[in-house]
Every structure is written in C-alpha cells, then in structure tokens.
Amino acid sequence: MRRPQLRLVAGLATAAVAATLVFAGTASPAAGDSIDDKRAAAERARAQNAKERADAEDAMEGVNAAIQVTSDRLLEIKGKIPGAQAKLDAANAVRDKAQREAQIIAGRLQDAKDQKVSLAQTIKKDSDDAAKTRAAIGQMAREAYRTGGTVSGIEVVLDASSTDDFIERYGQMTTALRTQAQVLDSLKTSEATNKGAHVRLGAVQVRIGELKQQADQKLATAKTAATKAAQARAELDQLLAEQKTKQASLEAQRAQVLQQIRAADAEAGRIKSELKHLAAQARARDREIARKKAEAARKAAEEAKKHHNKPPASNGGGGGGSTVTPSGAVFSNPTSVNPIHVTSEYGMRFHPILHYVRLHAGIDLRTYCDTKVYAGRDGIVLWDRFRTGYGNQVMIDHGSYQGNSLMSSYNHLNRGVVSSGQYVERGQLIGYAGNTGTSAACHLHFEVYINGATTNPRPYLGL
Known part of the structure; x- marks a missing residue:
C-alpha cells in the first residue's frame, strides 16, 4: 500500500512542475484584438467629434460666448468618453489577467502545501513502520538468544520423535525463516522509501518558496492593476457626470440660445x-x-x-x-x-x-x-x-x-x-x-x- 501512495505523491509533484512550465500567462489573441478594435473606434470617434465641435462653433456664431463655451465643453467631453471607455476596458483586462494569474499561482501554492503535508504523513508512517519492524527484529533476536541460536535443519531431524513431529518442526522452522526474511525486506523497503520521501519533501519545500514569491509578486501586480482600473473608472464616471450636467445646462438655455440666434440672424439680415x-x-x-x-x-x-x-x-x-x-x-x-x-x-x-x-x-x-x-x-x-x-x-x-x-x-x-x-x-x-x-x-x-x-x-x- 505504501508504494502506490508514494507514486501518487510523486505524480502530483511532477504534474505541478509541468503545469508551471506550460502556463504562459498572456492574454488571448481575441482579447487583444478586442482592445485594439475599441482603441480604433475611439480614434474614429475623436476625429468625428473634432468635426462636430467645429460645426457647432460655426453654428453658434453670434450666440452668447458663455453658452458657446458650455456647448464646446459638452462636445469635448463627448469626444473624450470613447477614449476613457477604451482606457477603462484596457485597465480592466490587465486587472482581470493579473487576478487570474494570481489565482492560478495561489492554487499551485496550495497544491504544493498539500503535497508537503502528504509527504510528511508518509514519512511519519514509514518511520513508524520501520520502528515496529526493528522492534520485531529485536524480539526475534532475543528469542533466538534465549533458545540458543538459530534452529538448523539437522537439529530438526535429530530432535524429531516421529515423522509427524519432524514435519511439524520443519514447517515451523520454514515459517520462522520466511518471516525473518520478510521482516528484513520490509525494513529495507521502509528505509528506502523514507529516504526518497525526504528528498521529495525537500524539493516541494523549495517549490513552495518559489511559488510564494511568485504569488506575492502577482498579488502586487493585481493590486496595482486594480488601482489603475478604479482610477480609469472614476475618470469615466466624472466625464459622464459632467456630461449630464452640461447637457442639462444647455437644454435649460435652449430657448435663450435660439433667441440669440434669431437676434444674430436679424443682425445679419x-x-x-x-x-x-x-x-x-x-x-x-x-x-x-x-x-x-x-x-x-x-x-x-x-x-x-x-x-x-x-x-x-x-x-x-x-x-x-x-x-x-x-x-x-x-x-x-x-x-x-x-x-x-x-x-x-x-x-x-x-x-x-x-x-x-x-x-x-x-x-x-x-x-x-x-x-x-x-x-x-x-x-x-x-x-x-x-x-x-x-x-x-x-x-x-x-x-x-x-x-x-x-x-x-x-x-x-x-x-x-x-x-x-x-x-x-x-x-x-x-x-x-x-x-x-x-x-x-x-x-x-x-x-x-x-x-x-x-x-x-x-x-x-x-x-
């Protein structure tokens, strides 16, 4: 039962290392394309907004300058919103990627810790089994000393009182020898597997240190990315709030604007x-x-x-x-x-x-x-x-x-x-x-x- 258990532990350690080598930690091409598309769309919106601002300025010629400033600022905000949204999307993508990587590394770190516990338990069990085996060997040695040493085949033949007695004595002798050999093999196996488990435990402990350092770095990266995403979100929210305020202000002055346009057009007339x-x-x-x-x-x-x-x-x-x-x-x-x-x-x-x-x-x-x-x-x-x-x-x-x-x-x-x-x-x-x-x-x-x-x-x- 011990050998299959040790092979399972070794397999888990190998799988963890393989997974570490396979993991690339990069965004998928689809995600990158999506961000690029949004940036391109934001640039197109910026160019369109520049034209709208120029048209609005020309259309408001002759209107109160303060109202024109409000109009221009509103259009400026409109032009900034796509870029701010693209910036937020990019920041969110970086944050999500960093958080995913941090979670993956945290999972690997936990797996390594679980392996450490499992190996420690295996080492303890093998050590206990070896101690019991040594105790059994000691008991056999004491018994042999008490009875005058090991029993030879000639002694069995000479001491037998009958054929049946010989067969019984010989069977006991064979069983004792076989048991002694099994005990010695068991002790050798326990000591060998225990030594291998100690080596693997040392490797897992080193890996735990490496993973912990990676986890700390990824966590710091994720926190920084989350802060930048929050800042981008705040910038966008501020633009949207100002847009709403300026829009309401301009709509409230719509009648005044139209009146001033009529006055300016009258002057032109x-x-x-x-x-x-x-x-x-x-x-x-x-x-x-x-x-x-x-x-x-x-x-x-x-x-x-x-x-x-x-x-x-x-x-x-x-x-x-x-x-x-x-x-x-x-x-x-x-x-x-x-x-x-x-x-x-x-x-x-x-x-x-x-x-x-x-x-x-x-x-x-x-x-x-x-x-x-x-x-x-x-x-x-x-x-x-x-x-x-x-x-x-x-x-x-x-x-x-x-x-x-x-x-x-x-x-x-x-x-x-x-x-x-x-x-x-x-x-x-x-x-x-x-x-x-x-x-x-x-x-x-x-x-x-x-x-x-x-x-x-x-x-x-x-x-």
Missing part, C-alpha cells in the same frame, strides 16, 4: 439690407472710387516729384500686406499667415446637441491675436464698428465686379484702424485680428458679398 441698399448705389460708388483713386494717384505723383521723382511705394502706403493676387483670384490674402490657411469653410452647419441648422456665412482664416489684417482689394470703407455676434467688423465696398456689386467684411477684429468713407488699397492695413463678438479663438471670419448676399469666399481668394 440688417447688414444684408444695408448692403443691398448700398449695392443699388454701386454706379455712383464706382465713380467715387475712380475719383478718389485718381486723387490718390495725383497725390502720389506730387509726392514723387517732391522726392526727386522717386516712384511711389508699390502698395500706396498699404502697411505691408500682400498685393500679389493668385491667378483667377479677386482678393489677395487678407491675413499675415502665408499661404492662406482655412480653418472652417462656408456652408450650412448642424449643431450636434441643440439640433438646428444654420449658415456659416463666411470662411474662417487662421490668424493670431493682434496680427495684422489687410484689405483684400481696393475699395471704400463702409464702416468700422462693433456688430452683434461679429465683434469689431470692417466692411469694404469694392465697387462693381463683372456687373455686380462686390463687398467684403473682416470680423472678430481686436480693433480696426480705418474709418467710414476712407479709401483703402489692396494690402493696406485695416485692423488687427482678435476674438471679439462670439468667437472661440482669435481668427479672421472673412465674408464676401455679391449684390448684398453672402457667397463662398474660397474661389474669390483663388483657393
């Missing part, structure tokens, strides 16, 4: 009406432009004579702006950023939260706060004043172009440096870029009017 009225006077304006251009040329010629016939400056005192017009363009670059960089196009905009559609009536060009803004074409300044939503606006009448009235406006300026009725030339400084009116950042909102109605400025800029 008034501008359109004014420009149409002015467009009706385009012919007279053209004559005035021609007269003032002639006057400016005359003054320039007189100035040239005063300076020993030096030719006048190429931009007519235009303040450093570009006078080069791209092929097919009507306007030169009105910004100090070269080449022109468009940040938002002309066209209809859908607000992704408040769900209304509105025209972005111009094109947004990249400028920086307090950088120079130039007239894109010769003309007469109609006004330089603050207008609702547009901020500080310079409006220039360029006279007739291909039989139509042509005008342009420069919006959100920090300040203008021209005045109503002033004649300006292409490339002349007219103001400095800013963030006035309803604007999320410094830029130039540039509009072009044909017969008093806005049109896409892109082709007129040669873009």
Whole structure:
C-alpha cells in the first residue's frame, strides 16, 4: 500500500512542475484584438467629434460666448468618453489577467502545501513502520538468544520423535525463516522509501518558496492593476457626470440660445439690407472710387516729384500686406499667415446637441491675436464698428465686379484702424485680428458679398 501512495505523491509533484512550465500567462489573441478594435473606434470617434465641435462653433456664431463655451465643453467631453471607455476596458483586462494569474499561482501554492503535508504523513508512517519492524527484529533476536541460536535443519531431524513431529518442526522452522526474511525486506523497503520521501519533501519545500514569491509578486501586480482600473473608472464616471450636467445646462438655455440666434440672424439680415441698399448705389460708388483713386494717384505723383521723382511705394502706403493676387483670384490674402490657411469653410452647419441648422456665412482664416489684417482689394470703407455676434467688423465696398456689386467684411477684429468713407488699397492695413463678438479663438471670419448676399469666399481668394 505504501508504494502506490508514494507514486501518487510523486505524480502530483511532477504534474505541478509541468503545469508551471506550460502556463504562459498572456492574454488571448481575441482579447487583444478586442482592445485594439475599441482603441480604433475611439480614434474614429475623436476625429468625428473634432468635426462636430467645429460645426457647432460655426453654428453658434453670434450666440452668447458663455453658452458657446458650455456647448464646446459638452462636445469635448463627448469626444473624450470613447477614449476613457477604451482606457477603462484596457485597465480592466490587465486587472482581470493579473487576478487570474494570481489565482492560478495561489492554487499551485496550495497544491504544493498539500503535497508537503502528504509527504510528511508518509514519512511519519514509514518511520513508524520501520520502528515496529526493528522492534520485531529485536524480539526475534532475543528469542533466538534465549533458545540458543538459530534452529538448523539437522537439529530438526535429530530432535524429531516421529515423522509427524519432524514435519511439524520443519514447517515451523520454514515459517520462522520466511518471516525473518520478510521482516528484513520490509525494513529495507521502509528505509528506502523514507529516504526518497525526504528528498521529495525537500524539493516541494523549495517549490513552495518559489511559488510564494511568485504569488506575492502577482498579488502586487493585481493590486496595482486594480488601482489603475478604479482610477480609469472614476475618470469615466466624472466625464459622464459632467456630461449630464452640461447637457442639462444647455437644454435649460435652449430657448435663450435660439433667441440669440434669431437676434444674430436679424443682425445679419440688417447688414444684408444695408448692403443691398448700398449695392443699388454701386454706379455712383464706382465713380467715387475712380475719383478718389485718381486723387490718390495725383497725390502720389506730387509726392514723387517732391522726392526727386522717386516712384511711389508699390502698395500706396498699404502697411505691408500682400498685393500679389493668385491667378483667377479677386482678393489677395487678407491675413499675415502665408499661404492662406482655412480653418472652417462656408456652408450650412448642424449643431450636434441643440439640433438646428444654420449658415456659416463666411470662411474662417487662421490668424493670431493682434496680427495684422489687410484689405483684400481696393475699395471704400463702409464702416468700422462693433456688430452683434461679429465683434469689431470692417466692411469694404469694392465697387462693381463683372456687373455686380462686390463687398467684403473682416470680423472678430481686436480693433480696426480705418474709418467710414476712407479709401483703402489692396494690402493696406485695416485692423488687427482678435476674438471679439462670439468667437472661440482669435481668427479672421472673412465674408464676401455679391449684390448684398453672402457667397463662398474660397474661389474669390483663388483657393
């Protein structure tokens, strides 16, 4: 019974070692693919959110700046949520993997401890059996000494009183010898198996130490991963809570937003009406432009004579702006950023939260706060004043172009440096870029009017 038991213990130890070698401790490809897919989806959502934020900003042009900030923050949160969710999913995957590995190692550690107990019990039993065997051998030795030594076959024959007595004596002698041999074999076996059990016990004790160290490391890893997962969960919850608050705030102000949009659109309507009225006077304006251009040329010629016939400056005192017009363009670059960089196009905009559609009536060009803004074409300044939503606006009448009235406006300026009725030339400084009116950042909102109605400025800029 002892040998099968020892073989079972050895088998368990071998299986534990084999399991340790087989265990890889890595996430399955399916789990990795799932995390990668979620990250890719989060990146797509981020790109879509960037477009939505730009559209919302354009759709809310002319609306209270504080409300626009709320809207932008809400869309910013919306853009962050997929990334935060992907971060949480990844953190949870790391935590779950570490916890599974910690549980597996803990199970192996417990198996090794159970093996240690089993081997200790086996060693004790074998030691007890060996002690009993030694006691039996001692008893046999004492008995042999008492009877005068071992019994030989000749003594059995000589002492037998009859055939039956001989057979009985011989049987007893054979049994005694066989028992003695069995006792000695049993003692040898017990001692051999006990020695092997001690060796295996030492190996199991070493393995217990190794597994305990691994278990401590995995437990620490699992705790760290759990902390990071909890932090990711808290970040996501915070975003969701803020999203709910901002959404409620914006919905509560929906009526106010729509009212302000109507006010801004009304202002745009008034501008359109004014420009149409002015467009009706385009012919007279053209004559005035021609007269003032002639006057400016005359003054320039007189100035040239005063300076020993030096030719006048190429931009007519235009303040450093570009006078080069791209092929097919009507306007030169009105910004100090070269080449022109468009940040938002002309066209209809859908607000992704408040769900209304509105025209972005111009094109947004990249400028920086307090950088120079130039007239894109010769003309007469109609006004330089603050207008609702547009901020500080310079409006220039360029006279007739291909039989139509042509005008342009420069919006959100920090300040203008021209005045109503002033004649300006292409490339002349007219103001400095800013963030006035309803604007999320410094830029130039540039509009072009044909017969008093806005049109896409892109082709007129040669873009």
